[in-house]
Amino acid sequence: MNCPFCGFRQDRVIDSRESKEGESIRRRRQCLSCERRFTTYERIDEIPYMVIKKDGRREKFDRQKVLTGLLKACEKRPVGMGKLAEIVDDVEGRLAESPEREMPTTAIGEMLMARLKALDKIAFVRFASVYRDFQDVEAFLNEIKDLIRQKRS
Secondary structure (H helix, E strand, C coil), rough: CCCCCCCEEEEEEEEEECCCCCCCEEEEECCCCCEEEEEEECCCCCCEEEEEECCCEEECCCHHHHHHHHHHHHCCCCCCCEEEEEEHHHHHHHHHHHCEEEEEHHHHHHHHHHHHHHCCCCHHHHHHHHHCCCCHHHHHHHHHHHHHHHHHC
């Protein structure tokens, strides 16, 4: 394991814990060079989950890519990293439950937007503006108007 701080290849494991669901192991490590601590997670390597892109291509599900998109949408918003990880866990869980182990990106995007809408409206609008590829201000305003109507209902 390379140290994320100095790149040294040797460390020692300080603590190991199984996740609540038993699907991963969390390890606290300490670099033997710079002595800084970092966390790693181990997961079972399974058959990959696939996503079906809008153009029909199939790609391996990339948890980090989904999390990065959520982080961008929630930048400077009061949304904790734990909540975002929970959202990604939920999407990944639904993908795992799918008999084909495949899901269209449109379904994934809609799930993410539904969760963001309940969590933080600004983050939702940011994510929707990229995901739905608003081409003009009119489409953006229509999404905001829908939010306002739903709030009043």
